[in-house]
Amino acid sequence: MKPLPTLRQLHYLVAVVDRCHFGKAAEACLVSQSTLSAGIQELENLLGAPLLERTRRTVLPTPLGREIADRARLVLKGAEELVDMARSVEDPMSGPLHLGVIPTIGPFLIPRVMPALRDSFPKLKLFLREDQTARLLDRLESGELDAAILALPYPSGDVESIDIAEDRFSVVCTPEHRLSDVTTPRPSDVALDDLLLLEDGHCLRDHALAACSMEGARQSAAFQGTSLHTLVQMVANGLGVTLLPQMALDSGILRGLDVVVRPLGGERPFRRIGLVWRRTSGRKETFRQLAAALKTEMSRDSGPQAPANGDASVRTAA
Template sequence: MKILPTLRQLRYLVALSEYRHFGRAAESCLATQSTLSAGLQELENLLGVVLVERTKRKVMLTPIGEEVVARARTVLRGAEEIADLAAASSEPLSGPLRLGVIPTIGPYVLPRVMPYLRETHPGLRLYLREDLTARLLERLAAGDLDVVLIALPYHAPDVETLEVGDDPFLLACPPDHPLAAKADLCSADLAAAELLLLEEGHCLRDHALAACHLPGPAKGEGILGTSMVTLVQMVANGLGITLLPKMAVDCGVLAGTGLVARPIMDAGVRGIGLAWRPSSPRKADFRALAEVLKGA
């Protein structure tokens, strides 16, 4: 019978590939540097190959080391899913849950949800990660996250999604702007205005343009914001108008700016939904979380 690598040895190798530093890798594994080094040496002896190229200046993985890391991630993810399956069978929404959320949703939904979850599911330990959609989905695929809360639609064929609600778009502008006083405001009215958008990479940008049937600016043109708060401040300083999700307006993103929000009669909505790996054993947990989010 073959002597196989242990999960601990594989975890040490994966950590070293991520941090490229023995001390930081050991710290992430709650081990001493000497323990991690010894574990990696045992792994190399077991496999009969050199996985790590050690120099005084930097740490590099050998080509075979990189291949082993890729397979080790899959093994570790599978082991975690076994533990998750056992935990999910004993009590719903309990134990650690790593939730990713995009910045145009998290600040406006989670404050409503967290108190309820703490009260009704005290055994749940929720770990949050805020990032852009593409990077969250990468972390989801790698097993670093269990489930992500994103805006839909979003092309992600390798995940399962469950929509929990709709979020309309509103026009935000100064009260003396011509569009603020227009009755039955529609998407066509926005075509000639100076529309401020988030920079590329934020799905809110694409969803807002699609909802209002507007073309995006040519690459390199237009004034772009790095966050929704930045957009609001630029509008407040007279640089143009913008489109905001209703949930952000309802939560006071315009407070203190003097700006007004107006509905757009023919505008579409963005969906808010959860996404997870099809192989995840915690689908019942995710559906239970979806019900909580629907209430919010």
């Protein structure tokens, strides 16, 4: 049987390729620089080809080194999933879990659910990462994240998901605005040239436009904000109207502002909130239990409503 690279050697190579620096790579791997360098040299000897170009100041991967590092990431991710699978058999709700969440959910949801999650799963150690959807999915695919809480629908690649809530949209405007007199504004009532939305890259922008049947007019909104807090300040100053999800309203984002809230009408005036993970992950029972707990917490009081179908069925996207 031919000799094969070790996982440690592949880990060292990926660390150097990602950082192009031996010292930083050694620090990330928690080993000395000499140990890391020796491990990569052993890998090069085993493969019979140079993987790195070394100078006194820089280190760069060769074309072969870059390709092997890309494949090594898949091997390392698969090995981690084998370990996760074995651990989840003993206690699926224990150990570290790296969870991503988007900015239009994280600040409103996390403070609300974390106390209950700590009480329900004291052995589960959550590490949270807030970022936009596309970057979270990239980190999910690379193995940096185990799962993510996203607003759906969104083209998510090879993942599975469970819906945990439906987050209804409401129209927010000043008392002087014409929509303040409409009990349940229809999508056609929301004038496009008056609508304030988040900038491109935030999936809430697309979901709000879809709720108003304005998918084809993504670049025409009057203002593009960087956060929901910015949008509500613009509305309060009479510069237009916006759509806010219920979880943001429940968090008190409008507290102290002289504005009016009206529930949006239409066929689907909401976004779906879901937990997503890699289809190949070995921690599916962990995610099912986490999704069930999130669904319970999000359905309490007057917040986002749990999916109407009752069961939190798993969806697969490819």
